[in-house]
Amino acid sequence: MLLAVGSGGIRSESQLGLAYAVLLAGPGVAAIFLTGLLGGRAGLREFGSRLLKWRVGPRWYAVALLTAPLLATATLLALSLISPDFLPRILTTPDKAFLVRFSVVAGLMVGIFEELGWTGFAVPRMRRRYGVLGTGLVVGLLIAAWNFLVVYWVSSATSTAGELPPALFVIVILITWLPAFRVLMVWVYDRTESVLLAMLMHTSLVAFWTSLTPLTIVGMPLVSYYLVFTAALWTVVAAVALANNGHLSRRPPHRGQTI
Numbered sequence: 001m002l003l004a005v006g007s008g009g010i011r012s013e014s015q016l017g018l019a020y021a022v023l024l025a026g027p028g029v030a031a032i033f034l035t036g037l038l039g040g041r042a043g044l045r046e047f048g049s050r051l052l053k054w055r056v057g058p059r060w061y062a063v064a065l066l067t068a069p070l071l072a073t074a075t076l077l078a079l080s081l082i083s084p085d086f087l088p089r090i091l092t093t094p095d096k097a098f099l100v101r102f103s104v105v106a107g108l109m110v111g112i113f114e115e116l117g118w119t120g121f122a123v124p125r126m127r128r129r130y131g132v133l134g135t136g137l138v139v140g141l142l143i144a145a146w147n148f149l150v151v152y153w154v155s156s157a158t159s160t161a162g163e164l165p166p167a168l169f170v171i172v173i174l175i176t177w178l179p180a181f182r183v184l185m186v187w188v189y190d191r192t193e194s195v196l197l198a199m200l201m202h203t204s205l206v207a208f209w210t211s212l213t214p215l216t217i218v219g220m221p222l223v224s225y226y227l228v229f230t231a232a233l234w235t236v237v238a239a240v241a242l243a244n245n246g247h248l249s250r251r252p253p254h255r256g257q258t259i
Contacts, residue, residue, distance in 0.1 A: 027117025056192040064201035069208040107207030119198035132248035136186040140179030162219020176226040180233035
C-alpha cells in the first residue's frame with residue numbers, strides 16, 4: 001500500500017483505483033504465496049479442495065446468504081421507527097437497478113478475493129490454537145483494520161465521522177460489527193471447511209450492506225446503526241453457543257485453548 005499510494009494519501013483517481021486493487025488482492029496474494037511456501041504443492045492442492053468444496057448442506061447456504069440481509073434489514077427498519085433517515089437505501093434510491101448491480105459486483109469482488117486470504121489461510125491456522133470465538137475476534141479485528149484504517153489513511157475519509165472525533169469513530173468501526181460477523185463466519189467454516197461458502201457469506205454481507213445502508217446517516221446515527229447491528233449479531237452468536245451446550249466449536253476446546 002505504501003508503494004501504491006505513498007505517505008501523502010490519495011491525490012488522483014488512478015491512486016484510488018490502485019489502492020482498492022491492493023485492498024482486494026492483498027490477502028489472497030499473501031495467502032497463496034504463503035500456502036505454497038509453507039505447504040508446497042500438497043498445501044496448494046488442499047487449499048484448492050477447500051476452495052471448491054460445495055457439498056455442505058442447504059442449511060449452511062441459508063445461513064451464509066441470509067444472516068447479513070435479515071439482520072441488517074431488521075436493524076434499519078427498527079431504527080426507521082425513530083428516524084426515516086434509517087430507511088434501507090434500496091427503498092429510497094431512484095435507481096434501484098444500478099444499486100443492485102453495483103452491490104452484487106462489489107460483493108463478489110470483495111468476497112472472493114479477500115476470503116482467499118482470511119478463510120483460505122488465516123482462519124484454519126488460527127483454529128489449530130484458538131477456538132471459534134478467539135479466532136473470529138482476532139481475524140475480525142485484523143479485517144476491520146485492513147479495510148477501514150487503510151482506507152481511512154489513504155483517502156483521509158473523515159466525512160462519515162460527522163461531528164464525532166475521527167479517532168473515536170475509528171475505534172467504533174474497529175470493535176463493532178465486523179469482529180462479531182467474523183465469529184459467525186468462523187463458526188460456519190468450522191462446520192463446513194468450505195472456503196467457497198465463506199466467500200458467499202462475505203459476498204452477501206457486502207452486497208446487502210451496500211444496498212441497504214443509507215448514505216445519509218453519518219456520525220452518531222451511523223454509530224447507532226453499527227451498535228444495534230452488532231448487538232443483533234452477538235445475540236445470534238449467543239443463541240448458537242447455547243444450542244451447542246455453551247460451545248461454538250464442533251468439539252469442546254482442548255486444555256489451554258481459547259473458545
